[in-house]
Structures are given as C-alpha cells and as structure tokens.
Amino acid sequence: MLKKTLTLIDSILKSPKYAIIFMISIGVISIYGTIFPAKTPYDFNLYKTPLYIGLLIILSINIAYCTYFRIIKVFFALQRGKFGQERIYTVRKDILELFTNRGFKIKKVDGGYLVFKGLLRTYAILTLHILIISFILTAGLSSYLGFLGTVNVHEKRGTDICFDWNEKKDVVLPFYIFVNATKIEYYPMPLKIEIEDLKNSNKREFVTKEGDIINYDGLKLRILKGIIEKRSIIFTLIDNNLEVGPFENEYSGKDNAFKIKFLAYIDPLPKQFYADLTINDRDGNTTNKIISINNPLNFKGYKVYLVDINRDEFGFPYVGLQITYEPLLTIIWVLCFLIVLTLFVYPFVDEVFVKLRENEMGFDVYIWKEKRNFYLIEKIKSYEIV
Secondary structure, eight states: OHHHHHHHHHHHHHOHHHHHHHHHHHHHHHHHHHHSOOOSTTSOOGGGSHHHHHHHHHHHHHHHHHIIIIIIHHHHHHHTTOOOSSOOEEEOTTHHHHHHHTTOEEEEETTEEEEEEOHHHHHHHHHHHHHHHHHHHHHHHHHHHOEEEEEEEETTOEEEEEEETTTTEEEEEEEEEEEEEEEEEEOOOEEEEEEEETTTOOEEEEEEETTOEEEETTEEEEEEEEETTTTEEEEEEEETTEEEEEEESEEEOSSOEEEEEEEEEOOOOEEEEEEEEEEEETTSOEEEEEEETTBOEEETTEEEEEEEEEEOTTSOEEEEEEEEEOTTHHHHHHHHHHHHHHHHHGGGOOOEEEEEEEOSSSEEEEEOGGGOOHHHHHHHHTTBOO
16 A cells, blocks of 8 residues: 555656646635735735645755756767667667767767767756756745835824834844835826806806816816816917916906916826835945835835825825735846746757667667657668668
8 A cells, every 4th residue: 555655656757747737726716815825924825724835845856856867868869879679770889980070979878879069958857857847946945034024104204113024023124214205196186177157157068187188268277287276277378389377266368368267176096106215224224215016115025016096084194005025036037037948958859869779780779768869860761780
C-alpha cells in the first residue's frame, strides 16, 4: 500500500500535466481574491489561507521535481550517450565531417561518439524552471517579511503610527508623515441654467456642463464653472475666437445684456485625488511629493499610497493612506524580466543529440527520439551504407 502511494505521488510530481492543473487551480481561485479583496484586517484574505499557500508550495515542489527528473537527469543521460534503442541507419565514418562542418560538437563516449548541438535550449528551459521556482519562493518570502499598514491623517496634521494588518495592532513607523494639503479633481459638473434677456425679459433654459459652449442669440458662451455654495455661474464670451471674461452671473454690453440663473446640478464625480505629503525620518532625511491614486510616494523601500480623501463627522478633511514594504520587490522584478527573456530564447533554438556507435563498417546511428530533426535525418541517410 505504501509503495503504491509513493509511486502515485512520484508520478504526480513528475507529470507536467499536474503542474498545469495546479497553475490553473491557482489562477481560478485567485479570481475570487481579485474580485473580493480584503478591505480591512479582519476580512477574509484568500492569499493568506492555508489552501492557497499549500497550492503554491505543491506547485513549487512539482516544478522542482519535474526539473530534476525530466530535465536535469535526462540531460546528464544524454551527455553520456545513454539513449537510443532503435538504430535508424548504418553510415560511413566520414559522416563526422558533415557534423563538424555544420557546427556540431563531437564528444567521445563509450562505444562511439556523441554529436550534439543547441545546448542553449536545454540551459534555457532549465533556467526557466529554476526562475519560476525562485519567483514563487521569493514572492512568498517577500510577502512574509513585508509590511502592510493603513492610517487616516487629517490635513495639516501628521503621525508616525499606523495600523499593522499582519500584527492587528498599532505600530510605530520609522518615519513621520505630514499632510500639507488635499485636493479632489472632479469631472465636469452637469448643469441646468436659465438665461434672461435684461432688455425684453425673455428667458431660455439650457442643459449643459462645465467647459461646454452654448449658443445664445448669436453669442457663444463657455460655461466655466458652477459654484454650488453661491448658486453662481462663471462664464466667458467667445468673440472672433477670442474669449472675453470671465463673468459671474451677468453680462452687460453695447448690444447685449443678460443674466444667468443657476437652476439645478448633478453631483460631480471625482476624477482624481491628490495629497501633498512630507516625510521625515529620525536621521533627518526629508522628502516631499504630491501623490495621487496609483502614484505613491517612495521612501527607503516603503511605498505610501493614497486610497481615500474624505471628511470626518466634524467636517475636517483627512486622507486615508496605505503603507507597504516589500524587501524583495527588486529581486521579484528581476526574476520576472529573466523569465520573459528566457521564454523568448528557447523556442527559437533547435536541439539535437545523435549517437554514433562504432561497428566494423562504420557507425550505427541513434537519434534521441524526442528531438528528431527530419532535415538532419535526410542528410544522415545520404551517408547510409547499403
């Protein structure tokens, strides 16, 4: 029973099919973690569950096992000429000149010669497997050693304390964060306005938005901004491609005089959030940057992300910050680059192993069946002893 179990485990770990199954399983499960990420330290976090971590460990073991038995062990066997049970041809000894002229390497082995070419492919696929294993282990170690914290800081205030998601408690940061100012950039606000001609009291309504141009009795008006607190409209006149103004609510000229009334609006949608931050550490190092969503501040390996701008129950503005530290992030990016580079190398390199076993007439030819090159076989056939 134990032997059958070990045999089953061995077959699973050697099989690239199971590696693909593990990768697909990890990808499918990761969809849930992407759609429903943990938003607080107390939410369910898929990426820290034993199931997810276990799948990563099994995948790493599977890749390592396949690398040894299907690549490294096979490679050393090929280097010793330990392949080929089926002779394809018997050829003349001057075939060695063919291989020499075509850039093949020739190595003396037991019973004859090993002729090979394209070892870069083997090295590339071996490197690829090692890089993937290193990537998984490095990413896991970086996550384990890393830091993830959040903190809310009021405008014109600062702090060196944040909540550590891993420790589930407040911790002291190695630097002090001060929020100088905050700003929210909005998309143009939809507006409904009324324009009254002050000469004849005629009124017309328009539905527009900030930045748009409307035509009014032969005039072009650009609506710059609607000020909700004052119920005011800021606008300019466009005359011969020149903008005149700005004006607020009213305009009186030689030929025209009118008044604009703010009727209604739709709440504008936030377009971008900005926070002006200053960071000081205990060694006197200082950095300042205006950060926005997806544009963090980098300081000594830490990244400070802006995740929210809001007001507290008393109306004072504050920012929500996320602070991360991944000590091995640079190594992870290097590994990603090397993986991509390796993927561009090995598909374009041909690899051939041919064994020539000496006999009385010449050589018996054996070609590693998994790497048969049909063009080369035709060339070898031309040297066949009939």
